[in-house]
Amino acid sequence: MNKPVGHGVNKAIDSIQERLTSYACDLNYDGLSPEAIRAAKVRVIDVLGALIGGFFGEPCRVTRNLAAQMPDPDGATVIGTRMKTTLDMAAFVNATTARYSEMIDSYHWPGSSHGHAGETVTPVLAAAEHAQVGGREFITSVVLTYEVFCRVSDVFHNPGFDSTNFGCLSTAVAAGKLLGLSPNKLSHCISMAVVPNIILKQVRKDRLSMFKAVASGQAGRAGVFAAMLARAGMEGPHLPFEGKAGWCEHVARKRFSLNTLGGNGTAFKILDTQIKIRPSEGNAISCILAAEKVAPLKNIKEVKQVTVEVPKYAKEAVGTGENPWNPHSKEDADYSAPYVVAVTLMDGTVTPRSYNDAHLSNPELRALMQKIEVVENEEFTKAYERLPQEHRTRVTVVTRSGERLVGKAGGDQDDMAVPKSDAQIEGKFRGLAEDVLGAKRVNTILDRLWHLEELGNVAEIPSAFVLD
DSSP states (O other): OOOOOSTTOOOOOOHHHHHHHHHHHHOOGGGSOHHHHHHHHHHHHHHHHHHHHHTTSHHHHHHHHHHTTSEEEEEEEOTTSSOEEOHHHHHHHHHHHHHHTTOSOBOOOTTSOOOOGGGGHHHHHHHHHHHTOOHHHHHHHHHHHHHHHHHHHHHOOOTTBOTHHHHHHHHHHHHHHHTTOOHHHHHHHHHHHHSSOOOBGGGGSSSOOTHHHHHHHHHHHHHHHHHHHHHHTOOOOSSTTTSTTSHIIIIIOSOOOOOOOSBTTBOOGGGGOBOOSSSSOHHHHHHHHHHHTTOSOSOGGGEEEEEEEEOHHHHHHHSSSSGGGSOOSHHHHTTOHHHHHHHHHHHSSOOGGGGSHHHHTOHHHHHHHTTEEEEEOHHHHHHHHSSSOOOOEEEEEEETTOOEEEEEEOSSTTSTTSOOOHHHHHHHHHHHHHHHHOHHHHHHHHHHHHTGGGOSOTTHHHHTTOOO
């Protein structure tokens, strides 16, 4: 794959590039399991609901204003509007908007680098709309992008680089397939996604900014743009993964293989991502659920101490350092166990409105956060690291009078690791969308998306989400 033409042809083959190319070209709807097809529809519903939930966020507004300067009637739709922009800009705006609400699914497979494969759904939808394909082709590409994202996450262990890099690659593979690229052009597409687009983990370190969501948009845009370049005839660098200065050497820092991919009896990875039922970083959700068991408290000022027991990874992700106790932004707050527990104890739960300025600047909330400690529970760590995975948390509130209130979460139907029912998926979507779309339109949208495989042209999907 990706061989230069002319004298002295280098016959070296990049096995990872070749594997991804052949897998993408061979995958078709008939090769998908019924479980994978349903999972794809669930995640499309879930991500589009998250997009509506994040539509009015500041970074989403900024990206829409930018897209308005680049109209393209032959491109793709900025979902939520009637605006059509260039294909790559539509991918950028829609992925940013879907990611902003912190409601898309998470991948927490033990030993993986985790990540949010759902951030690729709207860029893939943009490519599908642009290519005027049907629901079956779109479903196939959603399963494909999840497969690539999660399998790469499983073998990638360099903490200096962000998981959105997997999104760039997987979007490129799926978008290239949707644009009808030949195997040779798809190979170049993969190279042009991998070599020039590296996102550092700094987007999720120290004080967080609105770029946390934009990183997903940037990854989606780069992946789609690589497919556009390949379609136009551009060739990518040779040996993008396995070359002397390739991705394996400098980013992954090791050689790896992708021999195991879904299909032919192997389960698809889309089945392993976990649906969120609260708006926060995935490891903080069980903290919210546990706190809900004792919330809302009648008198916050009577709280003496709150102990939040979590798995090791949750402590590292949302309960370590200064930021969780002193968030400066919505992005800091939804990555903070002390913040979401404090909000839950005061309000009863966490909603997208829990991250508004009124909450962030609430002195009573800030005072309560300082009484919260986050500690590792080794038994919870073991439950997190085994399969089937469990997200366990225990919240213990001690009042000045000595009363102890204990809330526990994990291992039940609300556990993130437990597949969600159709009713739960619909309930989440309605909660995010009905206020702006209305119940009647939401009913129509849900019916269409549950029967996505019957859709003749997925271009019908974006038009259903216009916010008047």
